[in-house]
Amino acid sequence: MTGVSLPRKELFDIPEGVIYLDGNSLGVLPKGAVERAASVIQNEWGGQLIKAWNTAGWMALPQIVGNKIADLIGAPAGSVATGDTLSIKVYQALAAALKMRPDRRVILSDKGNFPSDLYMAQGLIDTIDKGYELQTPAPEDVAAAITKDVAVVMLTQVDYRSGRMHDMQAITKAAHAAGAVMIWDLAHSAGAVPVDMAASNAEFAVGCSYKYLNGGPGAPAFIYVRPDVVEGIKPALSGWLGHDAPFAMELTYRPAMSTERMRVGTPPILQLAVLEQALYAWDGVEMADLRAASIALSEKFIHEVETRCPQLTLASPRDPNVRGSQVSFEFENGYAAMQALIERGVIGDFRAPNIMRFGFTPLYLDEKDVVAAAEIIEDVIGNDIWRDPKYNIVSRVT
Amino acid sequence: MTGVSLPRKELFDIPEGVIYLDGNSLGVLPKGAVERAASVIQNEWGGQLIKAWNTAGWMALPQIVGNKIADLIGAPAGSVATGDTLSIKVYQALAAALKMRPDRRVILSDKGNFPSDLYMAQGLIDTIDKGYELQTPAPEDVAAAITKDVAVVMLTQVDYRSGRMHDMQAITKAAHAAGAVMIWDLAHSAGAVPVDMAASNAEFAVGCSYKYLNGGPGAPAFIYVRPDVVEGIKPALSGWLGHDAPFAMELTYRPAMSTERMRVGTPPILQLAVLEQALYAWDGVEMADLRAASIALSEKFIHEVETRCPQLTLASPRDPNVRGSQVSFEFENGYAAMQALIERGVIGDFRAPNIMRFGFTPLYLDEKDVVAAAEIIEDVIGNDIWRDPKYNIVSRVT
Numbered sequence: 001m002t003g004v005s006l007p008r009k010e011l012f013d014i015p016e017g018v019i020y021l022d023g024n025s026l027g028v029l030p031k032g033a034v035e036r037a038a039s040v041i042q043n044e045w046g047g048q049l050i051k052a053w054n055t056a057g058w059m060a061l062p063q064i065v066g067n068k069i070a071d072l073i074g075a076p077a078g079s080v081a082t083g084d085t086l087s088i089k090v091y092q093a094l095a096a097a098l099k100m101r102p103d104r105r106v107i108l109s110d111k112g113n114f115p116s117d118l119y120m121a122q123g124l125i126d127t128i129d130k131g132y133e134l135q136t137p138a139p140e141d142v143a144a145a146i147t148k149d150v151a152v153v154m155l156t157q158v159d160y161r162s163g164r165m166h167d168m169q170a171i172t173k174a175a176h177a178a179g180a181v182m183i184w185d186l187a188h189s190a191g192a193v194p195v196d197m198a199a200s201n202a203e204f205a206v207g208c209s210y211k212y213l214n215g216g217p218g219a220p221a222f223i224y225v226r227p228d229v230v231e232g233i234k235p236a237l238s239g240w241l242g243h244d245a246p247f248a249m250e251l252t253y254r255p256a257m258s259t260e261r262m263r264v265g266t267p268p269i270l271q272l273a274v275l276e277q278a279l280y281a282w283d284g285v286e287m288a289d290l291r292a293a294s295i296a297l298s299e300k301f302i303h304e305v306e307t308r309c310p311q312l313t314l315a316s317p318r319d320p321n322v323r324g325s326q327v328s329f330e331f332e333n334g335y336a337a338m339q340a341l342i343e344r345g346v347i348g349d350f351r352a353p354n355i356m357r358f359g360f361t362p363l364y365l366d367e368k369d370v371v372a373a374a375e376i377i378e379d380v381i382g383n384d385i386w387r388d389p390k391y392n393i394v395s396r397v398t
Numbered sequence: 399m400t401g402v403s404l405p406r407k408e409l410f411d412i413p414e415g416v417i418y419l420d421g422n423s424l425g426v427l428p429k430g431a432v433e434r435a436a437s438v439i440q441n442e443w444g445g446q447l448i449k450a451w452n453t454a455g456w457m458a459l460p461q462i463v464g465n466k467i468a469d470l471i472g473a474p475a476g477s478v479a480t481g482d483t484l485s486i487k488v489y490q491a492l493a494a495a496l497k498m499r500p501d502r503r504v505i506l507s508d509k510g511n512f513p514s515d516l517y518m519a520q521g522l523i524d525t526i527d528k529g530y531e532l533q534t535p536a537p538e539d540v541a542a543a544i545t546k547d548v549a550v551v552m553l554t555q556v557d558y559r560s561g562r563m564h565d566m567q568a569i570t571k572a573a574h575a576a577g578a579v580m581i582w583d584l585a586h587s588a589g590a591v592p593v594d595m596a597a598s599n600a601e602f603a604v605g606c607s608y609k610y611l612n613g614g615p616g617a618p619a620f621i622y623v624r625p626d627v628v629e630g631i632k633p634a635l636s637g638w639l640g641h642d643a644p645f646a647m648e649l650t651y652r653p654a655m656s657t658e659r660m661r662v663g664t665p666p667i668l669q670l671a672v673l674e675q676a677l678y679a680w681d682g683v684e685m686a687d688l689r690a691a692s693i694a695l696s697e698k699f700i701h702e703v704e705t706r707c708p709q710l711t712l713a714s715p716r717d718p719n720v721r722g723s724q725v726s727f728e729f730e731n732g733y734a735a736m737q738a739l740i741e742r743g744v745i746g747d748f749r750a751p752n753i754m755r756f757g758f759t760p761l762y763l764d765e766k767d768v769v770a771a772a773e774i775i776e777d778v779i780g781n782d783i784w785r786d787p788k789y790n791i792v793s794r795v796t
Contacts, residue, residue, distance in 0.1 A: 013444050022448045029444035037435045037668065045614055046411050046427035049745060050420045058615060085663025087637035088486060095525055111649055116638035116663065119651035123636030127493055128526060136649060210664065216443055217456060218666035238521030239485035240514035249750060251509055251534060253517035265483025265514065266608065268616035270435065270668045347447060352647060 003286030006293045006362045011281045012214075014364060019373045021348040024160075024188055024326050024359030027214030027278070036277040040270055061276065062241075062267045063260070066222060068279045069213070072287070073186060073205065074196035075224050081242075081262040082209075082272065086187060086221040088237065089206035090120045090154070092262055093223060095236035097152035097181040097204065098124075098132070100229070104151035108180070111136040112159045117185055121154065139164060143174055150180040157195075158188035158324030161351045163316040165193065165324050172202045187211060190222075192294070192325035192361075194287040203229050212325070212361060213282075215275035220268055225259045239264030281363055293362035294325040297370050301327055301358065304374030309381045315355055326359045331381070336391035340380045343391075346373045401684030404691045409679045410612075410762045417771045419746040422558075422586055422724050422757030425612030425676070434675040438668055459674065460639075460665045461658070464620060466677045467611070470685070471584060471603065472594035473622050479640075479660040480607075480670065484585060484619040486635065487604040488518045488552070490660055491621060493634035495550035495579040495602065496522075496530070498627070502549035506578070509534040510557045515583055519552065537562060541572055548578040555593075556586035556722030559749045561714040563591065563722050570600045585609060588620075590692070590723035590759075592685040601627050610723070610759060611680075613673035618666055623657045637662030679761055691760035692723040695768050699725055699756065702772030707779045713753055724757045729779070734789035738778045741789075744771045 013029045014020060020028055044056035053059050066080040073080070094107065107121050118136060125132040137145045139159065146153060153175040158165050168184060175182040182202040189195050191212030197205055205224040209215035225233065238253045240246045241263040245254070255261035299320060305312060305327075312329040331337055331354060338350040348358040358373070380386055411427045412418060418426055442454035451457050464478040471478070492505065505519050516534060523530040535543045537557065544551060551573040556563050566582060573580040580600040587593050589610030595603055603622040607613035623631065636651045638644045639661040643652070653659035697718060703710060703725075710727040729735055729752060736748040746756040756771070778784055 013440075015445055015447070018447070020447060026443075026448045026451075028447065029439065034436050034439045034444075037439055038432050041427065041432045041435055041614065041672070042411075045424075046432075047413055049413070049416070049418060049426065050424045050747065051740070051745070052615070053424075084482065084486065085637065087663035088482065088635065091635060114638075115641075115647050115649060118649055119636045119638060119641065122651045123632075123634050124525075126632055126636075127522075127634040129528075208664070216439065216668060217450070218664050218668065218670070220666075221663070234521075234524055236521050236525040237486065237489060238517045238524075239483065240512075240517060243513075243517065247750075249513050251513060251516055253520045265485035265619070266606070266616050268618075268666050268669050270614060270616065270672060271666050272616070274439070274668060342449070347449070349448065352645075 003289045004284040006289060007364050007366050008281060009364050012364045017345045019346050019369045021346065021358040021360070021373060023361035024192070024211050025349050026210055026217060027212060027361070028364060030214050030278040030281050033216065033274050033277050037270060037274055040273045058269050061269065061272045062263060065272055065276050065279065068276070069190065069209065069222050070224070072282060073190055073224065074198050076198060076227060079227055079259050080222050080224045081259045082220050082222045083263050083267050084221050086206060086208040087116045087120050089221045089223040090117050090185065091124055092235060092237050093183045093204040093206055094121055094124050094152060094154060096233045097183060099234065100181050100232070101151035101179070104149055105132050106150045107132060107134045108142065108145055108150045108153045109134065109136050110139040110142045110155060112139040112161065112164070113156050114160050114185065114187065117154065117156060139166065143171060146174050146178045146180060148178050150178060152181045152183060154183040156185035156187060158192065160188055161355050161357065162328050163324045163326040165322050168200050172200050176201065188324050188326070191282070194291050197224050202226065209275050213275070214278040216271065216278070219271050219275045223259070223262045225262060230259055230261065231257065233261065235261050237264045241265060241267065290362050294360050295320045297360040297362060297365060297367065298323065298325065298327050300367055301360070301370045301374060304371055305329065305377055308374055308378035311381050325361070326357060328355050328357045330354050331356055333386050337380055337386040339391040340386045340388070341376060344376050344380065346376045401687045402682040404687060404760045405762050405764050406679060407762045412762060415743045417744050417767045419744065419756040419758070419771060421759035422590070422609050423747050424608055424615060425610060425759070426762060428612050428676040428679050431614065431672050431675050434671055435668060438671045456667050459667065459670045460661060463670055463674050463677065466674070467588065467607065467620050470680060471588055471622065472596050474596060474625060477625055477657050478620050478622045479657045480618050480620045481661050481665050482619050484604060484606040485514045485518050486662070487619045487621040488515050488583065489522055490633060490635050491581045491602040491604055492519055492522050492550060492552060494631045495581060497632065498579050498630070499549035499577070502547055503530050504548045505530060505532045506540065506543055506548045506551045507532065507534050508537040508540050508553060510537040510559070510562070511554050512558050512583065512585060515552065515554060537564065541569060544572050544576045544578060546576050548576060550579045550581060552581040554583035554585060556590065558586055559753050559755065560726050561722045561724040563720050566598050566600070570598050574599065586722050586724070589680070592689050595622050600624065607673050611673070612676040614669065614676070617669050617673045621657070621660045623660060628657055628659065629655065631659065633659050635662045639663060639665065688760050692758050693718045695758045695760060695763060695765065696721065696723070696725050698765055699758070699768045699772060702769055703727065703775055706772055706776035709779050723759070724755060726753050726755045728752050729754055731784050735778055735784040737789040738784045738786070739774060742774050742778065744774045
């Protein structure tokens, strides 16, 4: 089967005059989301009340959504559980991984990792309080740091600032060769680059669904567990919906016999329903096609911006094979410049201290958007528009 | 100021022909919820995209909702953080409490507690793996079990099956006298009975918002921390939104200087917005009035049911002072009888092995509802309607 052609802009509701290059932070609104939410609220919650857990299929929704995400990351059905936030899923994966290597004391990550992943590791280390150590070398030094002291290697595949991409296969292989467990954070991978969890052989992956998957603000997170290890895991966050028989109300926890044991509490039905709706946009999309489109857009963008704006320095890898679906530039006045761009409809984001970040989402972006964005960047930078003091008022940056 | 008169049925959207006695499991639909969700999705997410975190006030929403809940549980502004699920909040409170009493090894709960609370304690105990012990005496034996070995007493105030209510003041006092930390689970208390966290002096409380607070399926949970202890807490689940400067992207966790440190990941904006909408129904409600109405409804219900149905045995305390806002009856064929009731529009729920549970929510129930429900119960029980085999098909019970 050949995939559908990209982009599929007709599936999304994007404001007139906006070129949205921030789908790596919060994806756009899929059509049908409002109607789906309204139906869940009015017809299911309002009309069926408590019965809706069965009659409207709420009980099954986390698994349905998990299986759709599994499809997008090369994971088998039943191996992905949804719910909670990405930080919670990081904690679960880390706690499980440490139990799998009880004689080792090092958690290896890198200093390019998203801070919350590192914070969650720090919190777990403090909670266990048995001399665990979090190591965060530079990303390019991670492979060399995988020693036989390392219990778990925990990395975000695509760097949130630069877009630099770790080699999932090679690092997982190195981790396993050293006897370590591997956790991948797919926050900037799922829906952005082809991921083959099964082929990677990594034990765990975690991710969020509000970026490239367009699940909406605060959409639930997910966790993948390699099927052959799941039954050995005693979840740290052992909530009732990860119990083998949640409604038996037993006094002792017994984990479910699948990745469902990584579920915790009552699932956020409204967010899950909207996320499920958003995932329809992926029907028929071949990840290879998406990747080809992503690279074409990114390469075009780099070419256009570098040609027009010598003031900007590429902060992402030049080689598209080691770059995710975003492009970052360094610019000393990046904060002000980004505010000026946003005012002109080119929405990217800024990451301290000096990174202007642009995400490429081939589901709803085409080459015309990229060229138009580059023209506006040229105007803002080349004509010093960013110097207007109004762009330097720092509000809370998301 | 005197409170508004109850019920306020006009604020809710309840199906015709339904007498809903399960608001202690999933509250009803507040009017305005659909419109609020649609606006958040279409205008805020769709129209403002990533900017909505600031322009639509999403960043502030968890705190706004937390302060509204604080009002309902006698807690000061700023002392309640929202997000995640109740099970996660239990874990956070427990982990923090154990750190406050490093030389003690007992977590004291009771076997009437909601199983997920016990499961979370078990998961934490396994994670720390330093010989902690979870004790679960019968509810009436808890007070006597508070010894100087107890690090933390963790109880659900209102028993989810029987409605029996612990004496918050007395048990907290006993816990503190023994040097233990106190955690209250308010799942069946918030919006159901008057709660005065400040007066209780308990260090922690946790709760959910989809029961009496009508926040919708999977609505976010909350955690209260007594203001004088919050700065000593190093959160176990140390996510970026509990960081003092989440957007500074520091590599090391530094907790926020308030209960906000108990936040973890990106908040579920759709659920939070609907919950905020739901909380408007509490504007002007005096908890003393609500309690009086709740007791009147419950007493009337007990009287009507006992008069009409000698086959049912009251499983809740007869004294309303030690009973929450629910009434449970034991009936051997309770499962089938509840199915028959639900088919007739009287929605309560069933808790194994033999509990028929009815919740009383004075915001949207009046005496007429209670009498009408009792009449239908009389019909189902007195005329053996529950014996129809169709009511004995066990589907997944929520």
